[in-house]
Amino acid sequence: MKKLGLLLLVMLLMTSLVVVGCGQGETGEQTDKSQEPAQSSDKEEFKTVKLGVIQPITGAIAYGGQAAANGHKLAVKEINESGGITVNGEKYKIELLIEDSKGVPKESAAATTKLIFNDNVPLIMGDFTSSSTFASAEIANREGVPIFSPLSSSAKLTTSGFEYFFRGRVTTHNNLDGAAKFFADLGHKKIAMLAINDDWGRGDTTLFPPAWEKLGVEVTVIEYFDQGQTDFYPVLSKIADTKPDAIFVTASTEPASLIFKQAREVAPELDLLTSGGIDPVKTLELAGDAAEGIWFWSVDGPATPAIKEFDKKYEEEFGIPSMSNAKSGYDVAQIVAIALEKAGTVTDSKKIRDALAETEYDGYMGHYNFDETGDSFLKMNFGKFENGSFTITKGE
Amino acid sequence: MLTHILNGLIIGSSYVLIASGLTLIFGILDVINLAHGEVYMIGAFVAYLAFTSLGISFWLALLLSMILVAVFGVIIEKIIFKPLRNQTLLNTLLVSIALAVLLQNVAMLLWGSEPKLLQTAMATQTISILGVSLTVQRLMVIVVGAILIIGLHLLIEKTSIGKAMRATAQDKEAAALMGINIDKVYTFTFAVGCALAAAAGSLIAPVFLVFPTMGFLPFIKGFTVVILGGLGNVLGAIYAGLLLGLIESLGAVYISTAYKDTFAFIILILVLLFKPSGLLGRG
Numbered sequence: 001m002k003k004l005g006l007l008l009l010v011m012l013l014m015t016s017l018v019v020v021g022c023g024q025g026e027t028g029e030q031t032d033k034s035q036e037p038a039q040s041s042d043k044e045e046f047k048t049v050k051l052g053v054i055q056p057i058t059g060a061i062a063y064g065g066q067a068a069a070n071g072h073k074l075a076v077k078e079i080n081e082s083g084g085i086t087v088n089g090e091k092y093k094i095e096l097l098i099e100d101s102k103g104v105p106k107e108s109a110a111a112t113t114k115l116i117f118n119d120n121v122p123l124i125m126g127d128f129t130s131s132s133t134f135a136s137a138e139i140a141n142r143e144g145v146p147i148f149s150p151l152s153s154s155a156k157l158t159t160s161g162f163e164y165f166f167r168g169r170v171t172t173h174n175n176l177d178g179a180a181k182f183f184a185d186l187g188h189k190k191i192a193m194l195a196i197n198d199d200w201g202r203g204d205t206t207l208f209p210p211a212w213e214k215l216g217v218e219v220t221v222i223e224y225f226d227q228g229q230t231d232f233y234p235v236l237s238k239i240a241d242t243k244p245d246a247i248f249v250t251a252s253t254e255p256a257s258l259i260f261k262q263a264r265e266v267a268p269e270l271d272l273l274t275s276g277g278i279d280p281v282k283t284l285e286l287a288g289d290a291a292e293g294i295w296f297w298s299v300d301g302p303a304t305p306a307i308k309e310f311d312k313k314y315e316e317e318f319g320i321p322s323m324s325n326a327k328s329g330y331d332v333a334q335i336v337a338i339a340l341e342k343a344g345t346v347t348d349s350k351k352i353r354d355a356l357a358e359t360e361y362d363g364y365m366g367h368y369n370f371d372e373t374g375d376s377f378l379k380m381n382f383g384k385f386e387n388g389s390f391t392i393t394k395g396e
Numbered sequence: 397m398l399t400h401i402l403n404g405l406i407i408g409s410s411y412v413l414i415a416s417g418l419t420l421i422f423g424i425l426d427v428i429n430l431a432h433g434e435v436y437m438i439g440a441f442v443a444y445l446a447f448t449s450l451g452i453s454f455w456l457a458l459l460l461s462m463i464l465v466a467v468f469g470v471i472i473e474k475i476i477f478k479p480l481r482n483q484t485l486l487n488t489l490l491v492s493i494a495l496a497v498l499l500q501n502v503a504m505l506l507w508g509s510e511p512k513l514l515q516t517a518m519a520t521q522t523i524s525i526l527g528v529s530l531t532v533q534r535l536m537v538i539v540v541g542a543i544l545i546i547g548l549h550l551l552i553e554k555t556s557i558g559k560a561m562r563a564t565a566q567d568k569e570a571a572a573l574m575g576i577n578i579d580k581v582y583t584f585t586f587a588v589g590c591a592l593a594a595a596a597g598s599l600i601a602p603v604f605l606v607f608p609t610m611g612f613l614p615f616i617k618g619f620t621v622v623i624l625g626g627l628g629n630v631l632g633a634i635y636a637g638l639l640l641g642l643i644e645s646l647g648a649v650y651i652s653t654a655y656k657d658t659f660a661f662i663i664l665i666l667v668l669l670f671k672p673s674g675l676l677g678r679g
Contacts, residue, residue, distance in 0.1 A: 059509075062509060063510060224653070226654065230605065230610070231604065233406075233407075233645075234400065234403055234404075234644070234645045234656060235648060235653040235656075237399045237403060238648065238649045254511050258604060258605060261519075265522060265529070265534075266529075286511060286605065288515055289520065
C-alpha cells in the first residue's frame with residue numbers, strides 16, 4: 001500500500017514535469033530593449049516612444065517568432081538612424097519592448113497586461129499564432145490599446161468586435177475563392193485534410209470544404225493533430241484508407257516536413273498540398289526529397305530585386321536567412337511609424353488607432369490597407385517545390 | 397489493418413527499448429530516472445552528430461551513440477545517484493527531474509532548439525511486407541530492437557554479471573553478503589539502461605526529427621509501459637511496450653487520431669488505480 005501511495009506521488013510529480021516540459025525549458029520573460037542611443041551628429045534632443053512587441057522568442061515556433069521580432073528591430077533601427085519620427089513637431093526615437101509569449105496564449109495575455117499596465121505602451125505589435133493573438137487582443141481591446149499582428153490569419157480576430165485590432169497578414173478568408181480554385185484546378189477530385197488542432201487549422205478546415213464543394217471537389221476526411229506531434233503514421237494510414245487523390249496539409253514547417261516524409265512512405269501515390277504555414281527554405285532542409293512536387297500557398301511573393309535586397313540586408317544584420325515573417329515584421333513596424341506621425345500623438349491610443357485605420361502602405365509583402373474590422377487584403381501567392389528548390393508565382 | 401498493426405509494433409518497439417532500460421534501473425537500483433527521456437534525446441543527438449559530422453555509417457553511429465551514452469550514464473550514476481543511494485526514492489526522483497531540465501537546456505544551448513534531420517539512405521528505401529510498404533529504417537526499429545532485447549535477455553540470464561544483477565534485484569543486502577560488488581552492478585545496470593535508451597533514440601532519429609525536447613513524450617510512454625508491465629519486470633516491459641504501441645496505433649485509426657497520445661495517460665491512470673503492481677507483477 002505504501003508503494004501505491006508512492007506511485008501516486010510519482011504521478012503527481014510527473015504532472016508537474018508536464019507543466020515544466022510545456023514551458024519548453026525556458027521560464028521567465030525575456031525583455032529585449034532595442035534601443036538606439038542618441039548617436040546622431042546633430043545636437044537635437046530626441047524623446048523616446050516605447051512600443052510593445054509580443055512574439056514567441058522561445059518555444060516550439062520560435063524560429064518564426066524571432067523572424068518577426070527581427071523584422072521589427074530592423075525597421076526601427078533604420079527609422080531611428082535616419083532621424084526618428086516627427087510627431088506633432090517633436091522628434092522621437094522608437095524603443096521596442098519585446099516580450100516572449102513562447103507560443104502559449106496564457107503567456108501572451110500576461111505579456112499584454114505587463115506592457116499595458118507596467119510599461120504604458122500606446123501600441124502593441126503581436127502575436128504569431130491566432131490563438132495567442134486572440135488572448136492578447138481581448139485585453140488590448142478592452143483597455144483601448146491598438147494591437148497590430150504581423151502574422152495571425154484567423155477570421156475570428158476580425159469578427160469578434162475588436163475595434164483596436166489590426167492585422168498585416170494574408171488571410172485564408174480573404175483569398176478563399178482564389179485559393180480553392182487554384183488547388184482544385186490542379187486536377188484533384190478528392191482531397192483529404194490534415195490540420196493542426198488550433199484556430200488556424202480549424203479555420204482552413206471550416207473554410208475550404210464548402211468552397212471546394214462548389215467546385216466539384218469532395219473532401220474525403222478531415223483529421224487533426226496536436227502541436228508537438230511527430231508520429232503521423234497512424235493518421236496518415238487512416239487518411240490513405242479513405243482513398244483521396246491528395247492531402248491538404250495545414251501545418252507549420254516542422255510538423256509539415258514530418259508529414260511530407262511520412263506520407264511519402266505510407267501513401268506515395270498521393271499528391272501533397274499545403275497551406276500558408278511553411279517556410280520553404282527550412283522545409284526543403286527538413287523534408288528533403290519528400291518535398292518534391294508539392295504545391296504550397298505562399299505568403300511570400302516572387303522575389304523582386306527590392307525583396308532580394310531586403311533579404312541580403314536582413315542576413316547581414318542577424319546572420320540568419322530571411323523569411324516572410326521578417327518582412328511582415330518590417331512592414332508592420334514601418335506602418336506603425338507612419339500612423340504615429342499621422343496621429344500627431346504618442347500617448348492618445350484612440351487617435352493612434354484611428355490613424356492606423358486610415359493608413360495605406362506598399363511593403364515587401366504587398367499593399368496594406370484595412371477595413372473597419374482591421375482586416376487585411378494582402379494577396380496570396382503560390383509556390384511549388386521542384387528540382388530541390390522552389391518557385392513562387394503570383395496569385396491573382 | 398495490417399498497416400496499422402505494423403505501425404503499432406514499430407512505435408511499440410521504441411517504447412520497449414526505453415521502458416526496458418527504465419525498468420531495469422528501477423528493479424536493480426531502486427531509482428526512477430526521470431531524465432531517461434533526455435538520455436534517449438542525447439543518444440539521438442550523438443548519432444546525428446556522428447553521422448553528419450564524421451560521415452560514418454548509420455550503424456557505426458548507432459554503436460558509437462550507445463557506447464558514449466553508456467559512459468555518460470556511468471558518470472551520472474557515480475556523480476549523482478551514488479551519493480544519493482541511501483536517500484528516499486523521492487529525493488532521487490527530484491534530482492532526476494533537475495537533471496532532465498538541465499540536459500534539455502544544455503542540449504538547447506549546444507545544438508539549438510531547431511529540429512535536425514538525420515537523413516539515412518534506409519529512411520527512403522521502401523520494402524513491401526505482406527502488402528504493406530514501409531521504409532527499411534522503420535523496419536530496423538523492430539529488428540534491431542528485437543536483437544537488443546534478446547541480447548539483454550541473454551545478458552541477464554546467461555552471464556555472471558547478469559546473475560549478479562538478478563541477485564541484487566532480489567535482495568541487495570544478501571547479494572552483498574554473498575560477495576557481489578553492488579557498486580559495480582549498479583553502475584553496469586545504469587550504463588546498460590542508458591545504452592538501450594540511446595539505441596532507441598538513434599533508431600528513431602531518422603524517422604522523426606532530432607530536437608532537445610524530443611525525449612519528453614517518449615519518456616511518459618516508456619514510464620507508462622514500465623508501470624503497465626510491472627516495475628522491474630523486463631518481460632512485462634516487452635509485452636506492455638508492444639501492447640501500448642498497438643493500442644495507440646489502432647486507437648488512433650478506429651477511435652480518434654486527436655487523442656492518440658492520451659491513451660498512454662488513460663492506461664497509466666487505470667493501471668495505478670486497479671492493478672498498481674502491473675499486468676505481470678513486479679520483476
